[in-house]
Each structure stands twice: as structure tokens, then as C-alpha cells.
Amino acid sequence: MAMTAIPAATLPDRVAAAREALDxxxxxxxxxxxxxxxxxxxxxxxxxxxxxxxxxxxxxxKEIHGFADLRKFGFFEDEWLRGGPxxxxxxxxxxxxxxxxxxxxxxTGIPKTRINIEDFRIDYEQFxxxxxxxxxxxxxxxxxxxPSGPRRLRLAVEHLCQYRGGICxxxxxxxxxxxxxxxxxxxxxxxxxxxxxxxxxxxxxEAGHDIKCMFATPKLLEALAxxxxxxxxxxxxxxxxxxxxxxxxxxxxxxRFTIEELLGPGIYxxxxxxxxxxxxxxxxxxxxxxxxxxxxxxxxxxAVVEVVDFDDYNRLVAYGQEGRVLLTTLTRExxxxxxxxxxxxxxxxxxxxxxxxxxSGVKPFRGFAATTTVGVY
Amino acid sequence: MLHIPISRWGEPYQSMETDRVVHFQTGEVLxxxxxxxxxxxxxxxxxxxxxxxxxxxxxxxxxxxxxKKAADLYTRAELPLGNGSQTPEQFVRMQSATTGxxxxxxxxxxxxxxxxxxxxxxxxxxxxxxxxxxxxCRGYGVESRGVxxxxxxxxxxxxxxxxxxxxxxxxxxxxxxxxxxGLVLKPGPQEPWTPYRMTQAFxxxxxxxxxxxxxxxxxxxxxxxxxxxxxxxxxxxxxxVEQYKGNPRVQVHGPGFSKILFGDxxxxxxxxxxxxxxxxxxxxxxxxxxxxxxxxxxxHGRRIAQALAERMGPIEPKPPDDPQAQLAAFxxxxxxxxxxxxxxxxxxxxxxxxxxxxxxPRLVKQERCAYLRPMVVFCxxxxxxxxxxxxxFPFVTVVECPQEKMLEKIGSTLVCTAxxxxxxxQRALADAPHIDRLNIGPIPxxxxxxxxxxxxxxxxxxxxxxxxxxxxxxxRI
Numbered sequence: 001m002a003m004t005a006i007p008a009a010t011l012p013d014r015v016a017a018a019r020e021a022l023d024x025x026x027x028x029x030x031x032x033x034x035x036x037x038x039x040x041x042x043x044x045x046x047x048x049x050x051x052x053x054x055x056x057x058x059x060x061x062k063e064i065h066g067f068a069d070l071r072k073f074g075f076f077e078d079e080w081l082r083g084g085p086x087x088x089x090x091x092x093x094x095x096x097x098x099x100x101x102x103x104x105x106x107x108t109g110i111p112k113t114r115i116n117i118e119d120f121r122i123d124y125e126q127f128x129x130x131x132x133x134x135x136x137x138x139x140x141x142x143x144x145x146x147p148s149g150p151r152r153l154r155l156a157v158e159h160l161c162q163y164r165g166g167i168c169x170x171x172x173x174x175x176x177x178x179x180x181x182x183x184x185x186x187x188x189x190x191x192x193x194x195x196x197x198x199x200x201x202x203x204x205x206e207a208g209h210d211i212k213c214m215f216a217t218p219k220l221l222e223a224l225a226x227x228x229x230x231x232x233x234x235x236x237x238x239x240x241x242x243x244x245x246x247x248x249x250x251x252x253x254x255x256r257f258t259i260e261e262l263l264g265p266g267i268y269x270x271x272x273x274x275x276x277x278x279x280x281x282x283x284x285x286x287x288x289x290x291x292x293x294x295x296x297x298x299x300x301x302x303a304v305v306e307v308v309d310f311d312d313y314n315r316l317v318a319y320g321q322e323g324r325v326l327l328t329t330l331t332r333e334x335x336x337x338x339x340x341x342x343x344x345x346x347x348x349x350x351x352x353x354x355x356x357x358x359x360s361g362v363k364p365f366r367g368f369a370a371t372t373t374v375g376v377y
Numbered sequence: 378m379l380h381i382p383i384s385r386w387g388e389p390y391q392s393m394e395t396d397r398v399v400h401f402q403t404g405e406v407l408x409x410x411x412x413x414x415x416x417x418x419x420x421x422x423x424x425x426x427x428x429x430x431x432x433x434x435x436x437x438x439x440x441x442x443x444x445k446k447a448a449d450l451y452t453r454a455e456l457p458l459g460n461g462s463q464t465p466e467q468f469v470r471m472q473s474a475t476t477g478x479x480x481x482x483x484x485x486x487x488x489x490x491x492x493x494x495x496x497x498x499x500x501x502x503x504x505x506x507x508x509x510x511x512x513x514c515r516g517y518g519v520e521s522r523g524v525x526x527x528x529x530x531x532x533x534x535x536x537x538x539x540x541x542x543x544x545x546x547x548x549x550x551x552x553x554x555x556x557x558x559g560l561v562l563k564p565g566p567q568e569p570w571t572p573y574r575m576t577q578a579f580x581x582x583x584x585x586x587x588x589x590x591x592x593x594x595x596x597x598x599x600x601x602x603x604x605x606x607x608x609x610x611x612x613x614x615x616x617x618v619e620q621y622k623g624n625p626r627v628q629v630h631g632p633g634f635s636k637i638l639f640g641d642x643x644x645x646x647x648x649x650x651x652x653x654x655x656x657x658x659x660x661x662x663x664x665x666x667x668x669x670x671x672x673x674x675x676x677h678g679r680r681i682a683q684a685l686a687e688r689m690g691p692i693e694p695k696p697p698d699d700p701q702a703q704l705a706a707f708x709x710x711x712x713x714x715x716x717x718x719x720x721x722x723x724x725x726x727x728x729x730x731x732x733x734x735x736x737x738p739r740l741v742k743q744e745r746c747a748y749l750r751p752m753v754v755f756c757x758x759x760x761x762x763x764x765x766x767x768x769x770f771p772f773v774t775v776v777e778c779p780q781e782k783m784l785e786k787i788g789s790t791l792v793c794t795a796x797x798x799x800x801x802x803q804r805a806l807a808d809a810p811h812i813d814r815l816n817i818g819p820i821p822x823x824x825x826x827x828x829x830x831x832x833x834x835x836x837x838x839x840x841x842x843x844x845x846x847x848x849x850x851x852x853r854i
Contacts, residue, residue, distance in 0.1 A: 185620040191604065222416035229420070253393040254414050261420060292393055 387586025428559025633666030640797025
């Protein structure tokens with residue numbers, strides 16, 4: 001009997017399938033967070049009318065059937081994440097589990113907090129599958145050249161390294177101090193602190209730990225590479241083959257310059273976009289033939305990135321158009337529907353590898369750009 | 378489309394990101410300018426020493442001759458610009474179209490740059506107080522009285538973070554190349570024209586291209602220039618001045634708060650000096666730091682303000698190619714509105730009066746730009762907030778203040794024209810550390826003597842006098 005080839009699903013089919021999977025995931029997450037047995041106090045109280053921040057006049061378990069219905073929630077306000085009691089964000093089903101709390105912001109005032117149990121591990125294990133083993137060898141040791149303290153990134157990168165069989169070396173870095181220095185105009189102090197961070201990294205790299213991979217924020221990566229060049233060496237010569245980069249904006253020009261002049265051949269750079277509230281959106285390594293465009297795709301269905309009209313967040317912009325980034329997080333630990341992020345970008349169409357919308361050209365939202373101080377992180 | 382690349386020591390580099398420079402009236406895109414990134418600037422500084430080395434291979438007198446040639450090329454020749462070229466007339470139109478300055482003012486600024494370039498030998502002679510320039514080149518020498526002298530260059534390059542709003546400032550960096558120091562230029566977003574045209578004129582005249590770099594970009598690029606260059610000259614607001622105050626690596630040029638002070642001995646004759654006051658406020662559309670923003674008198678303040686208002690209040694915006702145009706447009710969206718709102722808040726204070734109000738609205742909005750017509754504000758007291766303000770349009774306060782309190786109250790003043798023959802007052806003015814350029818007598822604030830230093834001597838900023846002893850049998854340099 002002749003064998004019949006099963007035709008590979010076309011992109012539209014895959015997009016439709018991903019959408020169906022997303023809708024199913026939304027229903028599951030809604031059931032979880034709004035069920036009296038497993039639900040999250042913040043959301044249960046919102047339905048019961050006892051949440052001082054938010055009152056919902058509908059029963060999500062009955063009225064939310066898919067992603068599009070999340071519109072009924074309006075927009076998530078990150079102010080709800082400031083201050084305690086933080087337990088209101090812990091689903092009842094997880095009340096007895098060990099809880100991490102990760103902070104974002106907090107240079108001045110009360111930082112925003114997100115509770116975590118396993119999410120950071122799950123997100124980074126999924127991210128691990130996108131890293132090419134050729135450049136991020138299994139078992140390789142890593143350098144974490146990023147923020148320490150109450151940050152998700154610190155533990156997540158260490159977990160990523162351990163998950164891939166390596167040991168992670170970290171530096172001490174308080175990004176809030178850097179931002180505070182810059183806001184006060186203490187440019188020299190901020191510069192000295194940056195040098196202090198780079199010195200720590202160089203000490204680790206030169207200590208014979210056989211480090212091949214690293215996480216770095218864009219500013220720290222360029223500072224490290226420039227310092228190595230001044231010393232007559234390079235990241236490649238130090239043994240680095242894979243760099244996971246994230247934390248702040250990366251432009252096409254920055255990534256092109258970094259690839260062409262700071263890294264050179266033989267090093268893979270994986271740009272990412274994400275934060276404590278969402279997780280990690282990944283981008284294939286930018287290429288000259290694509291004009292070094294960096295297009296990020298969220299880890300759907302656990303998180304969704306949309307690009308919406310600057311004046312009407314209920315309206316998606318057309319592909320290729322700019323808009324504000326709207327984030328939705330859909331995990332059993334954290335439900336965050338439709339949060340207008342402090343970024344803007346260009347809506348990108350689905351691709352074979354990621355059959356859902358992406359975002360490129362991410363930069364600080366124009367409404368906030370003038371007031372945002374980008375430090376080292 | 379005209380594309381202007383980054384110039385990495387003379388090598389063009391096209392960025393993945395560009396900024397469009399737009400005609401303020403028509404919206405026409407005049408050029409796309411490559412946008413640098415900060416690390417690119419920092420990395421290129423590994424060649425900063427080479428910039429000085431290539432210049433030191435050329436004797437200073439030859440560099441001065443090249444500048445004279447460059448002066449003519451800058452004002453008369455069609456010069457390469459990015460992927461195209463630019464005639465002098467195109468330069469004037471483009472500069473006017475993006476900065477909002479009337480074309481005749483742009484032409485005047487070209488002539489000013491030409492004058493400075495062709496007289497550079499005299500200017501350097503003055504700034505160095507007659508020093509044999511070979512001593513700067515060699516690093517040491519011997520005075521005619523037999524004493525060794527030495528000047529230590531503090532940086533192989535000078536970084537410049539240039540503004541958009543006042544094409545007149547470019548004269549400040551023209552003496553750098555003949556001092557055998559390289560240039561690292563970050564142009565203002567609306568005024569890429571002068572840095573590119575001037576450096577191109579230099580190159581055509583024989584200056585090595587490796588001595589100059591141009592990095593257009595955003596604020597991070599300006600910060601990178603200041604960070605990477607051991608000596609920088611930047612232009613900015615009072616906030617910028619405050620930020621870099623006391624930083625020996627940075628010379629900041631902020632608002633001038635330039636003033637005319639009348640002594641009690643001359644104030645009754647104020648009418649004789651009305652033209653001088655109007656010129657000091659109005660020339661170059663009031664954009665320069667040397668334009669007068671305050672006239673201080675012990676009496677007749679209201680009458681003086683009224684007379685100035687009658688002269689300047691009726692002035693209206695005219696098209697940029699009109700030879701009679703006296704006002705520059707605000708080409709950055711919202712800027713004129715923000716300035717006007719700031720002034721309106723201060724006008725609410727008691728003892729403050731807008732004398733130009735009766736000549737019609739001051740804020741004139743057009744489709745893609747806005748104008749602020751001249752404003753003359755009378756202040757009955759030096760303590761009014763507005764008495765300490767300066768804006769980049771013809772704006773002046775006439776402040777009543779007793780003569781004996783003036784020096785205590787005027788604050789930082791870049792140019793002070795003191796119209797007085799009172800010896801005691803003159804002595805106090807000469808001794809006042811918060812006055813930079815002092816004019817005694819009826820000299821407009823905008824009249825510069827190019828043979829004198831401006832906001833600190835650039836030679837002193839770049840070279841440090843130090844001890845140097847040598848045995849003539851041993852010295853080989």
C-alpha cells in the first residue's frame with residue numbers, strides 16, 4: 001500500500017490552532033483563579049464586591065469563554081501590585097507552598113510585587129528550549145551579569161543555567177542605586193558603580209571557571225565588551241559562545257553594532273523582552289538580511305503580547321503599525337489581564353515558529369519616555 | 378532622499394536607525410540622518426589619540442592656512458553631504474528650514490564663521506597672549522627672558538554636544554583644529570548642517586579626515602561624548618549647567634542671562650540708548666546667550682519698557698526667506714506654547730506687567746510651528762520671578778532696582794553692558810565674579826570682540842601650564 005504524506009499544517013491553520021489553544025487555556029486559568037477552592041483572593045474579592053481596588057459586575061467563570069472576552073476586565077493596573085498584604089495574590093490552592101516574591105521598580109517608593117512558586121522555573125525552562133546547544137552547551141557554566149536582590153531575573157537565570165546542567169556565577173548589582181544616581185545627576189558615581197560591576201564580572205571570567213554562557217543587560221554587555229577590548233582581548237577569547245540579553249530596550253542598530261563590533265563571529269546572542277510580570281518573550285538571533293530587526297514572541301499561551309492603538313487600547317493596530325504594548329499573563333500563579341506596559345512597539349505577524357502575533361521595535365512608551373531613567377537594567 | 382551618515386573619523390557609517398530632518402513650514406523631509414548609539418561612540422574613542430597625532434604632523438601655520446581655505450569653501454563651494462552635495466544657498470535654506478532662523482540670519486552666521494576662520498591666527502594669538510604656537514605643538518619652549526615654559530594638552534580630542542537652536546555657537550569650536558586637537562561632534566537634532574559642512578570644508582582644505590568624527594543621535598549619544606572625551610564643551614539649560622558645575626572635564630554653555638545696567642549717573646538719559654537696547658534684545662531673534670534679557674535701572678523702568686515695547690511689540694512673523702524677517706520660528710512641537718505658559722504664570726505676580734500686551738497676541742501658532750513675538754516685561758522689583766528668566770526669543774525684562782543693590786541681585790551674567798561713568802560702580806562691576814564679559818560704556822551686548830575669550834578661554838581649558846625643566850644636551854623633542 002502506498003504511503004500518503006500528511007501535509008504539514010499551513011501557517012493559517014497553525015495560527016488558528018494556537019488561538020484555539022489560547023482560548024482553552026484562558027478558560028482553564030479563569031476557572032482556577034475564580035473558583036472558591038483554588039482561586040486568588042484578589043480576584044475572588046473583586047467578584048464578591050469586597051476588593052477596594054476593583055469590583056467586577058460579572059461572573060468570569062460564566063462569561064469568559066476565550067481570550068477576546070478578557071476585554072470585560074478592562075485594564076489591569078500595576079498600582080494594585082504595590083504594597084500588602086501580598087497574600088491576596090496567592091491562589092488558595094497554593095497557600096501552603098513556599099512563596100517567592102519578586103519586585104519590579106522601587107527606586108523610590110513601594111515597589112510592585114509578584115508572587116512566584118514555580119512560574120520562573122517553568123518560563124525559563126521553556127526559554128531554554130529556544131537556545132541552540134551549539135552556542136549554549138549543556139553543562140556549561142554561566143555568568144549572570146545582571147541585577148541581584150529581590151529580582152526574578154537573578155533566580156531565573158541561575159535556574160536556567162542549572163536546568164542546562166551548569167553552575168551560575170553572579171555579581172552584586174543594585175540597579176535602584178544606579179537609577180537614583182542618574183536621577184540626582186551623579187553621573188560619575190553611576191559610572192564608578194558600573195565599573196565596579198564590570199570588575200566583578202572580569203574577576204569571575206578570569207578565575208578559571210570555564211564560563212561559556214552569560215546573561216547580560218545591554219548596557220553591561222557593551223561595557224564588558226569595551227573593557228575587554230581595551231585590555232586587548234574579547235568575549236570570544238574569554239571563552240563566551242552564547243549570550244542571553246535582556247532587561248532593557250535593544251534597538252536594531254544596537255544589536256547590529258553589538259554583533260558586528262563587540263561580539264564578532266562565533267557568539268550567539270539571544271535578545272529577549274520581558275519583565276517580572278510577564279515572563280520572557282524571545283526573538284530569533286537578528287540577521288543582516290532582516291536589517292537586524294528584533295521581533296519578540298511571547299510564551300503563548302502563558303503570556304500574550306498585543307500591540308494596541310495609542311488612543312484606544314481595545315483596538316489592535318494593523319501589522320507593521322506602532323502601538324502600545326498590552327500584556328496579559330495567564331498562569332495558575334498569576335492572572336494579569338490586559339496590562340498597558342511602559343513600552344510601545346510595532347505589531348508583527350505570526351511566523352512558522354511562533355504562530356501568534358509578535359512585537360518589534362520595542363522602546364519606552366512615548367507617554368513615559370521623557371520621565372524614564374534607564375540605568376544599567 | 379538625502380542621507381547623512383555618521384562620520385567615524387571620516388569614514389561614513391549608515392545606521393539602522395535614522396532621524397528625519399523636516400522643513401518646519403512645509404513638512405518636507407529634507408534629509409535622513411543616521412542615529413549613532415552610545416557604545417559606538419565609546420568604541421571609536423580608541424582612535425582619539427590618532428586624531429591628535431595626524432594633526433601634529435601638520436605645522437600649526439599650515440593648519441591655519443587650511444582654515445582660511447576652508448572658510449572660502451564653506452561659504453562658496455558646493456561640498457559633499459552624505460550621498461549628495463550641498464551649495465551654500467542650499468545650506469542656508471536647509472538651516473533655516475530646520476532651525477526656524479530666517480535665511481538672512483543664517484547667511485549672517487555663515488559670514489561670522491568665515492570671519493572667525495580667516496582671522497584664526499589673530500584669534501589664537503590673542504587667546505594665547507602672543508604665545509609662539511609652536512610651543513603648544515612641541516609642548517615646551519623658552520620665553521624671551523629665558524624661562525622655560527610648557528603647556529600640557531589635556532585631551533587628544535574635544536567633545537562637543539551642540540544645540541539646535543542657535544547656529545551662532547559654532548564659532549566656539551573653530552579654533553580647535555589648529556590647536557592640533559581632534560573634534561568629536563554631536564550635532565543638535567535640528568542643526569546637523571554646520572558640523573557636516575564645516576568638517577567637509579576642512580577636509581577639502583587638507584585637514585586629515587581622521588581628526589574629526591560626527592555622531593548624530595539622541596541624549597545617550599551626547600552623554601557618551603561627554604563620558605568618553607577627557608574634555609568636552611556642551612550647550613544646555615540651567616539644569617545642564619548645574620549638573621556639570623565644578624566638573625573640570627566639561628565646559629558648559631548655558632543661558633547667558635546677559636544684561637544692560639544703567640548707573641544712576643546715566644539713567645535719566647536712557648532715550649539716547651534705545652537703539653542699543655533694541656539691538657541687544659532683538660538681533661539674531663534673541664536666540665543667543667549674548668542677547669540681552671534684562672535691563673536694570675534705578676528709575677524710569679516703566680517708561681523704558683514702554684518705549685522698548687513700542688519698538689518691538691509690533692514686530693510680526695515673516696516668511697523665512699523675507700529679508701525683513703526678524704523672528705525665528707519654534708520648530709519643536711509644543712516648545713513655544715510651554716514657554717508662553719511659563720511666562721503667563723510669572724506675569725500673574727504683583728508688580729509685573731507685560732508692556733507688549735497691547736500690540737496683539739504674543740503666541741502665534743502656525744500649522745507646523747509657532748512664533749513668539751517680542752515681549753517686554755516691566756518689573757517694579759528685582760525679586761519678581763520673571764526678572765531672572767531668559768527665553769530664546771526677543772524677551773526682556775526691565776527691572777527697577779537701586780544701583781547699590783544691582784550686583785547683589787542680578788545673578789549670573791554672561792555679558793554685562795554697564796552704561797555708567799561712575800568710577801565706584803565700575804570698580805564693583807569689574808570685581809564682580811558673577812559677570813563674565815564686561816562692557817563698560819554704550820556697547821551692545823551682542824557686539825563681540827573675537828580677540829577676547831568667551832565664557833572661559835578655550836586654550837586654558839585644553840592646555841595646562843606646568844613646570845618643565847630640561848638639559849639641552851639631553852632633550853630630543
